[in-house]
Amino acid sequence: MIEHLSLPAPLEVPDRATVLRRATSDDLGAIVRLLADDPVSAGRGDTAATDDVGAYASALDEVIRDPGNDLLVAVDADGSVVATLQLTRIPGMARRGSTRLLVEAVRVASSRRSLGIGGALMRWVVDRAAPELGASLVQLTSDAARVDAHRFYRRLGFVDSHVGFKYRLPTAD
Amino acid sequence: MIEHLSLPAPLEVPDRATVLRRATSDDLGAIVRLLADDPVSAGRGDTAATDDVGAYASALDEVIRDPGNDLLVAVDADGSVVATLQLTRIPGMARRGSTRLLVEAVRVASSRRSLGIGGALMRWVVDRAAPELGASLVQLTSDAARVDAHRFYRRLGFVDSHVGFKYRLPTAD
Numbered sequence: 001m002i003e004h005l006s007l008p009a010p011l012e013v014p015d016r017a018t019v020l021r022r023a024t025s026d027d028l029g030a031i032v033r034l035l036a037d038d039p040v041s042a043g044r045g046d047t048a049a050t051d052d053v054g055a056y057a058s059a060l061d062e063v064i065r066d067p068g069n070d071l072l073v074a075v076d077a078d079g080s081v082v083a084t085l086q087l088t089r090i091p092g093m094a095r096r097g098s099t100r101l102l103v104e105a106v107r108v109a110s111s112r113r114s115l116g117i118g119g120a121l122m123r124w125v126v127d128r129a130a131p132e133l134g135a136s137l138v139q140l141t142s143d144a145a146r147v148d149a150h151r152f153y154r155r156l157g158f159v160d161s162h163v164g165f166k167y168r169l170p171t172a173d
Numbered sequence: 174m175i176e177h178l179s180l181p182a183p184l185e186v187p188d189r190a191t192v193l194r195r196a197t198s199d200d201l202g203a204i205v206r207l208l209a210d211d212p213v214s215a216g217r218g219d220t221a222a223t224d225d226v227g228a229y230a231s232a233l234d235e236v237i238r239d240p241g242n243d244l245l246v247a248v249d250a251d252g253s254v255v256a257t258l259q260l261t262r263i264p265g266m267a268r269r270g271s272t273r274l275l276v277e278a279v280r281v282a283s284s285r286r287s288l289g290i291g292g293a294l295m296r297w298v299v300d301r302a303a304p305e306l307g308a309s310l311v312q313l314t315s316d317a318a319r320v321d322a323h324r325f326y327r328r329l330g331f332v333d334s335h336v337g338f339k340y341r342l343p344t345a346d
Contacts (some may be wrong), residue, residue: 021343044267056270059266062272066254090275092242093205093208093229094277095232095235097197097232100277104263104267110176136341137340142336150336160337160338161337163316163323164336165315165335169304170307
């Protein structure tokens, strides 16, 4: 949990009461389903397999306890989890000592796409979370295959100025 | 400072005794000069201006105290700082609960380029630091203008599978 972040927060989703709150261990199943609900994630092994429950539960516990990270979920009026994202606050020297806010693992349930949930989430990140955390830069990487997502981030004012490199450790199965 | 990282560590730089260690507040000037020594950083405002010393000093202090971050410097046999980089350990749910290691602000002094320092640094990150920290993925973004750097990362086994988006807050001057 990152300190100084005003949560829960209402999200400006048209015609739907949607609230953003911190994830708890009770959200494990819902978050794992959101990851598996996305073809790119599923292609990387996030298939909500029973064998992986222990790894996901440990990861959720670690993220919740980490002072530099916040795992968030957006919930509908009936309490169902419709989206998730992770924030990491990163102090740094570059850009005259700028603090960055890294956004990872943004996922909206496939049944709730195109309703403005993703846009409301990201506007909350840049307009609310980043200033509250003293960050002057918000950054994320998006898989080259996610062409629609790239259009979405550009519309929100993000600039695709960088190339995102990943190195998968040989020991990772 | 991130726990469980074996430092200082010798770097495998050909023909030069080079050691990687954690930055201290005494390294402030050297790190600021390394940033200003890079044209892309300088173009973003890292010009080692006297007015910015306070911001850099606060940032250095914050990074050093942060349990999820390590700011490192490579030093020559005579103790002079020849390179720097920052590591951020990020637990997460995606990729079956993978922990990531984010690399930021890799800089080698212009007078020491092409001597194998950058390669030795990055090999230490993927071969030593990532396994010690339980990370199965190392990631970084590189400015689209750094074509030579992209070739360098590809040679080390990094895959440019992602697009890196940045959003600069309007309040950032």
